[in-house]
Amino acid sequence: MAHGWEMQHDDSVVVIGQDVGANGGVFRATAGLQARFGADRVQDTPLAEATIAGMSVGMATHGLKPVAEIQFMGFLYPALDQIVNHMTRMRNRTRGRLSCPVVIRTPHGGGIHAPEHHSESTETLLCHIPGVRVVCPSSPARAYGLLLAAIRDPDPVMFLEPVRLYRAMRQDVSDDGQALPLDRCFLLREGADVTIVTWGAMTLESLRAVVALEAQGITADLIDLATLSPIDSETILTSVAKTGRLVIVHEAARNVGVGAEIAAIVAEHGLYDLQAPIQRVAGFDTIMPLFRLEHDYIPSVQRIVDAVQFTLAA
Amino acid sequence: MTIVAEFQIDHRQILAPDGHLVAPLPPFAADVDAVVAMYEAMTRVRVFDAKAVNLQRTGQLGTYPSSLGHEATHVGVGAAMRPEDVLAPVYREYGTQLWRGVTMTEILTYWGGDERGSDFAGPRHDFPWCVPIATQTLHAAGAAMAFKIRREPRCALAYIGDGGTSEGAFYEALNLAGARSLPVVFVIVNNGWAISVPVAAQTASQTLAQKAVAAGIPGIQVDGNDVFAVRDVVSRALETARRGGGPCVIETLTYRLSDHTTADDASRYRSDAEVEQAWSLEPLLRVRAYLRRAGAWNDAREQSLLQACSRQVDVAVSDYLQLAKPSTDAMFEHLFAELPAHLHAQRTTARKYAAKPSGH
Numbered sequence: 001m002a003h004g005w006e007m008q009h010d011d012s013v014v015v016i017g018q019d020v021g022a023n024g025g026v027f028r029a030t031a032g033l034q035a036r037f038g039a040d041r042v043q044d045t046p047l048a049e050a051t052i053a054g055m056s057v058g059m060a061t062h063g064l065k066p067v068a069e070i071q072f073m074g075f076l077y078p079a080l081d082q083i084v085n086h087m088t089r090m091r092n093r094t095r096g097r098l099s100c101p102v103v104i105r106t107p108h109g110g111g112i113h114a115p116e117h118h119s120e121s122t123e124t125l126l127c128h129i130p131g132v133r134v135v136c137p138s139s140p141a142r143a144y145g146l147l148l149a150a151i152r153d154p155d156p157v158m159f160l161e162p163v164r165l166y167r168a169m170r171q172d173v174s175d176d177g178q179a180l181p182l183d184r185c186f187l188l189r190e191g192a193d194v195t196i197v198t199w200g201a202m203t204l205e206s207l208r209a210v211v212a213l214e215a216q217g218i219t220a221d222l223i224d225l226a227t228l229s230p231i232d233s234e235t236i237l238t239s240v241a242k243t244g245r246l247v248i249v250h251e252a253a254r255n256v257g258v259g260a261e262i263a264a265i266v267a268e269h270g271l272y273d274l275q276a277p278i279q280r281v282a283g284f285d286t287i288m289p290l291f292r293l294e295h296d297y298i299p300s301v302q303r304i305v306d307a308v309q310f311t312l313a314a
Numbered sequence: 315m316t317i318v319a320e321f322q323i324d325h326r327q328i329l330a331p332d333g334h335l336v337a338p339l340p341p342f343a344a345d346v347d348a349v350v351a352m353y354e355a356m357t358r359v360r361v362f363d364a365k366a367v368n369l370q371r372t373g374q375l376g377t378y379p380s381s382l383g384h385e386a387t388h389v390g391v392g393a394a395m396r397p398e399d400v401l402a403p404v405y406r407e408y409g410t411q412l413w414r415g416v417t418m419t420e421i422l423t424y425w426g427g428d429e430r431g432s433d434f435a436g437p438r439h440d441f442p443w444c445v446p447i448a449t450q451t452l453h454a455a456g457a458a459m460a461f462k463i464r465r466e467p468r469c470a471l472a473y474i475g476d477g478g479t480s481e482g483a484f485y486e487a488l489n490l491a492g493a494r495s496l497p498v499v500f501v502i503v504n505n506g507w508a509i510s511v512p513v514a515a516q517t518a519s520q521t522l523a524q525k526a527v528a529a530g531i532p533g534i535q536v537d538g539n540d541v542f543a544v545r546d547v548v549s550r551a552l553e554t555a556r557r558g559g560g561p562c563v564i565e566t567l568t569y570r571l572s573d574h575t576t577a578d579d580a581s582r583y584r585s586d587a588e589v590e591q592a593w594s595l596e597p598l599l600r601v602r603a604y605l606r607r608a609g610a611w612n613d614a615r616e617q618s619l620l621q622a623c624s625r626q627v628d629v630a631v632s633d634y635l636q637l638a639k640p641s642t643d644a645m646f647e648h649l650f651a652e653l654p655a656h657l658h659a660q661r662t663t664a665r666k667y668a669a670k671p672s673g674h
Contacts, residue, residue, distance in 0.1 A: 014463065040462075040463045041463070043494075045490070046486075046489055046490055046493055048486045048489070048490075050452065050482065050483055050486055051452060051455075051486045051487070051489075051490050053452075054449060054451075054452025054453060054455070054456060054483060054486070054487070055452055055453075055455055055456035055459055055490060056456060057452070057453050057456055058402075058452065058453040058454060058455060058456015058457040058458070058459065058460065058470070059456040059457070059459055059460045060456075061439075061441070061453070061456075061457065062400065062439065062456070062457040062460040062461070063460055063464065064460050064463065064464075078482075081446060081449060081483070082449060082452065085446045085449060086446070086449060086453070090442075091648050091649070091650070091651070092429065092648045092649055093429060093432055093442055094429070094432045094433055094434075094442050094648075095429055095430055095432065095433035095647075095648050096433070096647075096648045096651075097432070097433045097434065097438060098439075098441070098442070099651070130649060131649050131650070154650075154651040155650045155651055183654055183655070230654045230655075230656045230657075231656065233656065
């Protein structure tokens with residue numbers, strides 16, 4: 001819907017990717033767009049991710065706003081050369097003469113019994129790169145508002161769409177063209193005892209953990225990070241100053257995950273507010289298993305509840 | 315068994331190494347002033363290039379890739395393009411860039427380690443120098459796609475070297491251009507060497523132009539030291555593309571008379587005899603001979619031109635050497651359209667610890 005709104009109001013917005021045209025995208029994210037806006041503005045590309053990213057650079061530096069789809073995050077890597085070496089650098093390299101208002105959308109994370117390489121959450125690789133924003137919505141409504149913001153932003157945005165949310169959530173979204181702010185966390189729940197920071201599909205488990213904890217008289221600030229880079233430290237630090245306890249939850253592997261950056265920020269700027277060590281509940285530092293084990297990999301509600309309990313017992 | 319596909323690659327030459335015509339004069343060359351203009355441009359870039367190498371050798375410029383020997387290809391392409399077209403260079407094609415309005419000072423500023431060199435005052439829409447090999451070919455295809463969608467009568471032109479044609483991005487760009495009939499021309503500058511790797515070790519393909527065949531687009535080879543042929547072939551390709559006739563691959567055969575860059579020593583891997591032989595085919599020689607034979611050039615004009623070029627280069631070098639080191643704010647200023655809040659503190663830190671300005 002966000003695509004449709006923005007394409008109607010800004011004729012420089014074009015959609016490209018594999019199977020985004022008549023097929024409407026393998027997750028139907030672009031369904032109906034080609035019929036509405038034509039085959040010039042909604043294009044199926046040849047099967048080549050570097051092509052999708054590289055042509056986006058060329059289109060964006062010459063007057064268009066490409067919204068490009070990489071079919072799964074596991075297929076992003078051939079595009080990284082173009083993303084890291086050009087998309088994120090063109091404005092800096094040319095002192096603002098050329099720039100890349102590109103959005104690259106890609107399905108993120110696992111949990112839907114998909115084949116190998118279709119369940120990746122390697123957002124850390126992107127967050128480390130200067131010159132690009134990394135956004136991961138946690139609901140259809142926030143996906144709408146954040147995608148509008150991403151398309152309108154004059155600089156590159158990597159838009160990671162949690163696969164579990166395509167199917168798990170039915171939500172009425174108002175097609176009103178209202179964007180949500182980038183670079184800002186969303187407070188999904190307010191509480192006093194602990195701060196939980198998470199994003200993407202892990203907000204589902206985190207919300208269920210919060211409900212389970214409330215039954216035990218424990219309340220939490222549940223923060224949806226939403227923009228993984230740059231991080232809205234202010235919201236997190238304000239919350240930790242109130243609660244004194246921090247649990248970070250992400251599906252991505254623990255080692256050098258975005259949780260590590262959040263933990264470092266809180267250690268640098270909020271150390272004296274902490275009453276317990278920071279806890280990270282994350283994917284194991286293993287390869288994402290094929291789907292028979294995927295629910296053992298993806299952090300469970302119990303792991304989150306136990307982590308919160310640990311901070312309270314410390 | 316039936317033959318279902320065949321291919322043929324033509325080779326074009328108009329001006330032989332000694333300056334004689336071996337094919338009819340193309341229309342633009344009938345105007346001797348136009349030929350003189352190209353010869354002057356070729357001379358100018360050679361004088362500039364020699365000075366740039368000298369600056370590096372004297373510690374006043376960073377690593378620099380020389381364009382020595384490529385002048386006909388570069389000026390021929392520049393003269394064939396229209397101002398509104400978009401150039402996607404590699405990093406050696408100063409002849410084309412100077413023709414299009416990039417300044418000598420900008421070129422030196424970039425190789426002198428300062429991003430301001432890429433903020434071209436002249437062709438605002440041209441791509442900057444591209445170090446990751448072959449990636450620029452996809453940018454050119456993307457720009458061409460934008461022109462096609464917007465119905466603008468503009469073309470993109472991407473350069474690539476012989477080594478670059480081994481990269482995946484090159485094949486992808488050709489494929490996209492063909493599959494979507496994009497107004498883009500790919501100019502493969504086959505100068506014989508990818509640093510120390512000769513073309514024979516780069517590919518089994520007999521010509522590089524024929525890589526176009528696999529993408530379903532025309533491929534043609536041209537004597538890259540013949541500025542008449544280069545300009546003629548490139549002009550025709552651009553006009554075909556501009557009319558909606560689709561993309562083209564042009565392989566120009568030339569020779570890298572210099573080292574790959576000032577950080578390279580080509581004598582380690584190629585023979586003096588080979589380089590000497592290449593000098594006998596070099597591009598300025600034949601145009602000069604042609605102009606002399608036509609009564610349009612002489613020693614006095616040559617001296618006058620060389621002096622004018624030297625003066626122009628000296629002014630550009632002086633401007634470059636006087637450019638003050640940018641403030642540390644430059645690292646933050648163009649990262650995004652608007653610097654995100656979390657970087658304000660880092661910008662302040664960088665200012666605090668700014669290194670003392672150093673000379674070039």
